[in-house]
Amino acid sequence: MKKLKNIVIMIILAVAAFACTDVLDKGPLDKYSENDVWKSTDLTQAFIYTALKNATDMMIWKDNWTDNEAILEDGRNINFELIDRYHDAGWNVYGDIRRCNMVLTRVPDAPFTEVEKANFIAQAKTIRAMIYFTRARLFGKLMLVKDLIDTDADMTFSRTTTIKETYDFIIKDLQEAVSDLHVDEPTGAVSRGVGYALLGEVALHGAAYIENGQDDYYKIAAKACEDLFALNKYSLDKDYAGMFNNYDHSLSSSEIILAQWRSQENTTFSDTWMQRLVPNIDPSKLTHETQEKYPLVEECAGWPQRFPSVSLVNDYLVIDEDGQAKEWDQTSYYKDFLTNGGTVNDAIYKNRDKRFYASIIYDGCSYFANTVWLREGGNLYYSSKSTEVWGMPVSGYVYRKCVYEAKRLLNSEKTGYHYTLLRLGRSYLNYAEVKLRQGDKEKAIEYINKTRVDHGGLPELSKSISLEEAWKEYKRERRVDLVSEGDRYWTVLRWGKAEGLEVVPELTVTQKFMKIAPDGKSFEITELPIYVSDNERTFTSKRYLFPVPQGERDQNSNLDQNEGW
Incomplete structure (x- = not known):
């Protein structure tokens, strides 16, 4: 067995960035061997934190395969169902499973108290369950590795006979673990x-x-x-x-x-979702007419991929004059707008669910240090750049949720x-x-x-x-x-x-564009104004599960394939 020098270095980074606590301050990292780890509660806990960091990486997931988003990229193959049996959605997590199994094997013989041992084992089982759950959602039946095996051992195991057998194992791990956490x-x-x-x-x-x-x-x-x-x-x-x-x-x-x-010590804006949620526009790139009418105080320097869909925005309810929560087009505000005119803002965006204002950037609201206008001719309208449309909202909305607005976003700037x-x-x-x-x-x-x-x-x-x-x-x-x-x-x-259902309707939605007139007094919901690669979305029942990658099956003839692939 090799020394865990590289693993322990990863542990230090994981503890600093992930657990928000100082676990290790023990001197040169290359002095630690595997045996050292299982003699120290600090090192054992740090080893577990590394496994947890990897497991939570697998839990982080975007909405880009759903009706929540209009996307510029990063989803075409899935939404078009262009993947085939060679697609690998993330099958091989067995190095991370091995870390969990190592804890389960080494800790019982470690010089710790029984309470400490029970807690370490419980953490490892929980993390193992977390990893297997992220794969079960993708593949259904899994190749369950329950024990620590040698790194050179033959890994040609079969998948479980049924999906229930996979979930039963995950549930058992959690049920056994929870009381000792x-x-x-x-x-x-x-x-x-x-x-x-x-x-x-x-x-x-x-x-x-x-x-x-x-x-x-x-x-x-x-x-x-x-x-x-x-x-x-x-x-x-x-x-x-x-x-x-x-x-x-x-x-x-x-x-x-x-x-x-x-x-913040080891993270920049480009390492986070924020880089892919914020538009890309600075004052010098706006047309003269736009900048004169709707000036930008602060540059937005993202590389956006994903914008909120019109259908998502439509699901945020409005509190009407009678105190009842209603869909936006059923309110007295909107009906008055149809009869007497007025502004789109008052007709649609007034008195929305509080989460709307926390999650969505819309025409006329504040964003970073700017008042932003997503109406036609506004400073965040898709065609208001003098050079190109790249980097501008394609749905008429921008995400606020998961974006920190305390300081200007710049890809190389440090941020937590x-x-x-x-x-x-x-x-x-x-x-x-x-x-x-x-x-x-x-x-x-x-x-x-x-x-x-x-x-x-x-x-x-x-x-x-x-x-x-x-x-x-x-x-x-x-x-x-x-x-x-x-x-x-x-x-x-x-x-x-x-x-x-043979077809999941939410995964076949064609995205729309919220087009507000230059004066802010009328609007229409139209087709997306620019080509978005995955807008025509499809779904067939085989996509309830992903294919077991053919590359894995070529190496392991015991792996069966999911239906339809």
Whole structure:
């Protein structure tokens, strides 16, 4: 076995950037061997942090394969279904699984207390479950490596016989681990809250894919959520915007259960999502007429790939004059606009769900140090550059969520950053979905209302609404609360699979453009104004799972293939 010099160097970086705590200050890193690691609780914990960093990398997911986004790139092959059986969506995670199995093998013989051993083993099982869950969502049945094997060993194992066997293993790991995880851990570490939140989501998602036993899985998911709530450690963050758009606030958020934290010491804007969410425009590139009418104070220097879709924006409700939450085109404001005229801003963007203002940049709002105008001829209108349209919004909207506006974005500038992976609001919505599946409409509405009211500032849903209406409002609530948190793709697949749909409608949406007139007094929703490579989206049932890469099957004849590939 080689010394762990490189691994321990990675550990130091992971601890500094991810766990927000100083675990190691022990001298020259190349002095540590594998045996050193298992003699020290600090080194063992640091080794586990490295495994966790890699696992959370796998949990970070964009919305670019969904109806939430109009994209300039980075999604064409998936959305067009141009992939074939040679496509590798990320099959080989077995080096990371080996790290977990190494902890499970070495720790029982380490000179630690029984409590320390139990906690290390529990963390390793949770991380292993996290890794396998990210692959199960992609591939269904997995090649499960449960024990530590030699690096030169033959890895030609078979996949599990059924998808349920894969999910049963993941659930078992979490159920065995959770009681030995510590409750009071930083949000960059594995805690009992992480175990419960992950277990609830694994069982909920797995229920849609297994052949039988759905009721048992829903019971597991419900209990995991209830156990999480019973910890009384987390509460909804009243500052929804701060939870995602402000690094300092997010560090102390009462809602976040698990996040990946990126240190300013080793992170630049170009290393984060922000680089791909912010438009690219400076005053010198605007046409003279645009700059004269709509001056830009601060340059926007992103390399954008993804913009909010019109259909996403349409799902943010409006509080009307009568205090009721309505879709924007059903409000008295909009009806008055149709009859008497006025501004698009007052007709559509007034009194929206609070999450709209935290998540979406729209015509006439503040952005960085600017007032930005996405109307025709405005400083963020797609054709207002004098040279090219690249870097400008293609949907008529820009993301605010997951962007820090405290200082100008420049690709080489240092910045901290965070990705929120698990939080209480997500678990509330998981619980609501379980309750809908179990037929407990009133309990589901109770939990939908938690995020709807605290995050959205909307009035509560009545418990007297129909089950069909409850499902409709649940799906809307999940979409707007969890946008840009790696949830949408897996959720719409789960809904489609559970409902036996051959086509997932949310994954076939043709994106639109919000075109506002130069005077801001009229608008139309049109086709996208420029060519976007993945706009004509398709979906066939084989895409409920990805292909097992043919390159892996060529090396391992025991691997069977998913249906349709």
